[in-house]
Amino acid sequence: MSETWLYPTVLLCIYGFFSSLRPSEPFLTAFLMGPDKNLTEREVVNEIYPVWTYSYLILLFPVFLATDYLRYKPVLILQAASYIVTYTMLLKAQGVLAIQVLEFFYGLATATEIAYYSYIYSVVEPSSYQKVTGFCRSATLLGSAVGSLIGQILFSEVLVSLLTLSIITLSSSCLAFLAPWFLSMPSKSLFFHQRESEPQHKTAQELADKSEDYQSKVPLGVNEDSVILKERRGGTGGLVGVLKTLGADFVKCYSCRTLLAWSVWWALTTCGYFQVVNYAQALWENILSSKDFVIYNGYVETISTLLGAFAAFSVGLVKVSWAVWGELALCVFSIVIALSVYVMNTVRNIWVCYTSYVIFRTAYMLLITIATYQIAVNLSMERYALVFGVNTFVALLLQTLLTVIVVDPVGLGLDLFPQFLIYGSYFAAIAVIFLIAGLYKVATRNSAADPEVQSESAESETDPSGGETPSPKDNSII
Numbered sequence: 034m035s036e037t038w039l040y041p042t043v044l045l046c047i048y049g050f051f052s053s054l055r056p057s058e059p060f061l062t063a064f065l066m067g068p069d070k071n072l073t074e075r076e077v078v079n080e081i082y083p084v085w086t087y088s089y090l091i092l093l094f095p096v097f098l099a100t101d102y103l104r105y106k107p108v109l110i111l112q113a114a115s116y117i118v119t120y121t122m123l124l125k126a127q128g129v130l131a132i133q134v135l136e137f138f139y140g141l142a143t144a145t146e147i148a149y150y151s152y153i154y155s156v157v158e159p160s161s162y163q164k165v166t167g168f169c170r171s172a173t174l175l176g177s178a179v180g181s182l183i184g185q186i187l188f189s190e191v192l193v194s195l196l197t198l199s200i201i202t203l204s205s206s207c208l209a210f211l212a213p214w215f216l217s218m219p220s221k222s223l224f225f226h227q228r229e230s231e232p233q234h235k236t237a238q239e240l241a242d243k244s245e246d247y248q249s250k251v252p253l254g255v256n257e258d259s260v261i262l263k264e265r266r267g268g269t270g271g272l273v274g275v276l277k278t279l280g281a282d283f284v285k286c287y288s289c290r291t292l293l294a295w296s297v298w299w300a301l302t303t304c305g306y307f308q309v310v311n312y313a314q315a316l317w318e319n320i321l322s323s324k325d326f327v328i329y330n331g332y333v334e335t336i337s338t339l340l341g342a343f344a345a346f347s348v349g350l351v352k353v354s355w356a357v358w359g360e361l362a363l364c365v366f367s368i369v370i371a372l373s374v375y376v377m378n379t380v381r382n383i384w385v386c387y388t389s390y391v392i393f394r395t396a397y398m399l400l401i402t403i404a405t406y407q408i409a410v411n412l413s414m415e416r417y418a419l420v421f422g423v424n425t426f427v428a429l430l431l432q433t434l435l436t437v438i439v440v441d442p443v444g445l446g447l448d449l450f451p452q453f454l455i456y457g458s459y460f461a462a463i464a465v466i467f468l469i470a471g472l473y474k475v476a477t478r479n480s481a482a483d484p485e486v487q488s489e490s491a492e493s494e495t496d497p498s499g500g501e502t503p504s505p506k507d508n509s510i511i
Contacts, residue, residue: 038157042165044212045153046172048109051209052116053176056184057123057198059330062314063323064123064195065132076129078315079446083436084133086307088140090429096144097422098275102225105155106218108148113210115142120203124196147422149173155219171342178338180205185331225275282419294470295404296424298363301463302370303428306397308435308456309374313390316449321383329387337391341398360471362403364464369396371460378453435459 057064065072065081072081100108115138122135153165180202187193187201287293314330321328373393377386408420438444439452447455 038153038161038165041153041156041216042168044216045149045165045169048113048209048212049149049169049172050176050179051205051212052113053173054180054183054205054209055177055202056180056187056205056331057120057195057202058177059181059184059314059334060188060195060198060323060328062318063328063330064199066318067195067323069196070127070132072129072132074315074319074449078312078449079440079442080129081132081136082311082315083441084136085140085143085311086429086432086436088137089143090426090433092141092144093422093426093429096141097147098272100145100148100151101275104219104221105148105152106213106216108145109152109213109216110210112142112145112148113206113213115139115145116206117203117210120199120206123199124203152216152219155221156217174338174342178335178342181331181334181338183331185329185335188331189327189329279419282416283423286416286420287423292408292420294360295407296420298367298463298467299401299404299408299424300427300431301466302367302397302400302460303425304431304435305370305374305456305459305463307428307432309377309393309453312440312449312452313377316377316453317383317386319449320381320386328383333387333390337394340391340395344395344399345402347399358471360467360474363400364467364471366396366400367460367464367467371457371464374453374457374460378450378457 062077064070065077066074096108119135119138119142122131122138126132126135150166150169153169154162157165183201184198187198188195287296317328317330370393373389373396376389377393380386380389405421408417408424439447439455
């Protein structure tokens with residue numbers, strides 16, 4: 034039983050690697066605006082790319098429920114098929130409407146990613162959660178980095194056409210399609226299919242107990258929930274029962290101030306991150322056209338992915354009391370992100386733009402890893418899925434509003450440079466929000482500590498033994 038995690042993890046890693054191996058991805062905008070598709074910048078930026086945002090938002094919640102109800106494997110197969118449809122259409126489709134349909138299928142593939150990241154928890158022992166999560170996430174990052182590197186080498190050194198890169202991406206998606214069929218069908222899921230005898234929350238509590246930053250723990254009543262959950266689900270549970278469970282868990286999770294702060298940053302920043310990543314290629318194309326010069330988008334994506342992965346890994350090596358300094362850290366790094374976007378927009382040099390993009394992605398991946406840890410370490414698996422799903426949904430909702438107002442022709446329909454000026458201002462506003470929150474937190478902690486110090490001093494002065502009375506804080510952690 035100790036090695037039961039190996040087989041499904043290897044299959045998932047194979048699937049994650051090949052589905053993320055997309056040599057054409059760094060050159061998508063250049064391909065759409067090139068001779069193969071012959072689309073204009075305004076059609077690509079203002080009419081086609083927004084469709085992904087809208088479809089992702091619309092599909093996320095129903096896919097979330099369907100993933101759990103169908104027990105992951107069918108949705109994984111659907112995701113693999115969606116990638117094949119997406120890249121087949123990328124080769125064959127012509128015109129704005131056809132490419133918009135392509136974006137819809139890509140939105141479906143993106144929305145079904147939840148199946149990839151949650152399947153493994155239903156087939157392995159809780160003691161292996163941390164290990165298999167690291168493997169699965171590393172596989173997708175490695176696939177993305179290798180795909181970008183291969184694409185750049187083939188494009189700039191071997192002089193392979195962008196159409197050929199799209200064929201290679203489709204071939205990789207077809208290889209990925211084979212892996213999910215060999216996965217076993219889970220007998221349980223997080224919400225619809227439960228075993229009453231299982232200790233639902235033991236591992237989450239054990240993980241929390243092992244957290245080095247005790248001050249960041251979120252008291253979500255982990256141990257008390259297994260009985261409540263069984264009463265609400267009654268073994269299998271229907272849609273109404275699941276929705277009630279989700280509602281009750283939602284209120285309980287987001288009533289915690291610490292979790293709420295990290296979730297707010299998650300949603301706000303992920304919204305802006307999606308926008309910048311979506312339209313960065315179009316900005317680069319505007320600064321240095323692929324029709325006239327050799328572009329190096331693939332190297333940039335590779336370097337930013339690897340540096341982001343290294344930054345995420347390094348988080349575990351740094352000991353910081355995030356409960357105390359979390360908001361101020363979010364403020365500082367949000368300023369770094371905002372400055373990176375401003376530089377991308379104002380300095381019309383492709384190498385400066387590339388460097389700023391690398392800094393932008395690295396800073397985001399560093400902070401999103403910290404946020405992920407701070408949220409996940411204190412949650413049961415059910416609440417893990419709920420909180421991350423809600424945070425992503427809010428991010429997409431904000432992104433949709435931003436897209437409608439800034440990008441879509443029904444709104445302002447701005448060109449790229451005014452767009453990125455707005456995105457930089459958006460991140461600057463996030464920095465201000467968390468600066469205020471951080472200063473308020475430090476001030477309230479100091480004001481709360483002063484009466485305790487005065488009280489301790491008074492007690493030591495009146496101690497009949499003549500010695501100092503030990504502070505209550507000496508034997509406890511707040």
